[in-house]
Amino acid sequence: MRKPIIAANWKMNKTLSEAVAFVETIKDRLPSAETVDAVICAPAVFLDALVKETRDGQIAIGAQNMYFEDNGAFTGEISPVMLKDLGVKYVIIGHSERRSLFGESDADVNKKMRAAFTHGLVPILCVGETLEQRESGQTEALVEKQVTEALKGLTKKEAASTVIAYEPIWAIGTGKTASAQDANAVCAHIRQTVGHLYDENTADTIRIQYGGSVKPGNIRELLSESDIDGALVGGASLDPTSFLQLLEASQS
Numbered sequence: 001m002r003k004p005i006i007a008a009n010w011k012m013n014k015t016l017s018e019a020v021a022f023v024e025t026i027k028d029r030l031p032s033a034e035t036v037d038a039v040i041c042a043p044a045v046f047l048d049a050l051v052k053e054t055r056d057g058q059i060a061i062g063a064q065n066m067y068f069e070d071n072g073a074f075t076g077e078i079s080p081v082m083l084k085d086l087g088v089k090y091v092i093i094g095h096s097e098r099r100s101l102f103g104e105s106d107a108d109v110n111k112k113m114r115a116a117f118t119h120g121l122v123p124i125l126c127v128g129e130t131l132e133q134r135e136s137g138q139t140e141a142l143v144e145k146q147v148t149e150a151l152k153g154l155t156k157k158e159a160a161s162t163v164i165a166y167e168p169i170w171a172i173g174t175g176k177t178a179s180a181q182d183a184n185a186v187c188a189h190i191r192q193t194v195g196h197l198y199d200e201n202t203a204d205t206i207r208i209q210y211g212g213s214v215k216p217g218n219i220r221e222l223l224s225e226s227d228i229d230g231a232l233v234g235g236a237s238l239d240p241t242s243f244l245q246l247l248e249a250s251q252s
Contacts, residue, residue: 002207004223004250005163005230007039007062007124008237009092009211019046023053025240033058035251037230040237041092041124044078051087062090062124065098068111070119080119091116092232094150095126096169106149113150117158124163124232125150126211127190131170139168143186144193156198160205164190165232171212173234180218183210184225191227216245223250 014022019042030038041062042050050061067077083091093116094109109125116123127146129139143166151159166186168178178186187208195203210222211232222228230250236242 002205002229003035003037005037005039005207005209006243006246006250007041007090007092007163007165007209007230007232008243009041009064009095009232009234010043010238011064011097011234012043013238014043014046016046016049019043020049020053022240022243023050023059026244027054027057027059029244030058031247031251036247038247039090039124041090047083047086047088055087060089061087062092062122063088064092064095066091066093066112066115066121068108068115070115080115080121083121084119088121090122090124090163092165093123093125094146096128096167096172100169106146109146109150110152113162114153117154122161122163124165124209126165126167126232128167128169128172128212134168134170139186140189143190147190147193148197151194151197156202159194159198160202163207163209163230164194165209165211166190167211167232173213175213177213177218178210180221180225180228183212183222184227187225187227214246216242216249219246219249 039060039062041064063083070079070081093112098104113123127143129142191203207229209230209232210228214231214233215236
C-alpha cells in the first residue's frame with residue numbers, strides 16, 4: 001500500500017512572515033505521519049526559516065526548482081548542495097511553468113533528476129500535456145516521453161523513490177480538473193511506463209500524484225482511484241485550513 005503524499009506548491013506567493021505563520025498554524029494539527037506525507041514546496045528565500053520551523057515535526061520542506069551544477073558562475077541559480085545543506089528534503093523538477101516560461105528541456109530535467117539523487121534530495125517530477133496536445137490524442141505518448149527522458153540513467157532504487165506528478169497543463173490554475181477516471185488513466189500509463197523501463201516492483205512502489213485544480217472537495221474522489229497516490233497542489237495549498245483538509249482527506 002503506497003502512502004499518500006500531499007505537496008503544496010506555493011509558487012511565487014507569500015512573504016516570509018506569512019509562510020512562518022502558516023506552518024505555525026498547521027504543525028500541531030497534522031494527521032499522523034504514518035498515514036500521509038505532508039510537504040511544503042516554498043520559494044527559495046523561505047526555505048531556511050521553514051526547515052528550522054519544522055525541524056522537530058512531520059512537515060517536509062521542498063524547493064520549487066534547482067540547477068543541476070553543484071556550484072559555479074550561474075547567477076541567480078540554486079544548487080542541490082545548497083538545498084541539502086539547508087535540510088530540504090524534496091525538490092520539484094520539470095514543472096510546466098519551468099518548461100514553458102523558462103525553456104527547460106527534457107535533457108535539463110534529466111540532469112536535475114540525477115543531481116537531486118547525487119545529493120540525497122527526493123525529486124517531484126512533473127509531467128503533463130497542453131489542451132491542444134490532449135485534444136489531438138498525444139497525451140499518453142507525450143507523458144511517456146517525458147517520464148522516459150527524465151528517468152534516463154537512474155537506478156531502480158532511485159526511480160522507485162521518485163515522486164511523479166501528473167499535471168495536465170490545461171488544468172493548472174484554471175479551475176478545470178480532469179475527471180478522476182481520466183486522471184487515473186494517465187497515472188496508470190505512467191506506472192506502466194515505469195514498469196517497462198524497470199520492473200513491476202519499481203512500478204508498484206513509485207508514488208504518482210495528480211495536480212491541476214485539486215481542492216478539498218475533489219481530493220477524496222481522486223485518491224479513490226487505483227493509481228493516484230497524492231496531489232501536488234497550487235492555490236488550495238495557500239490557505240492553512242484548506243491544506244489541512246487535503247491532508248485529512250488523504251489519510252490511507
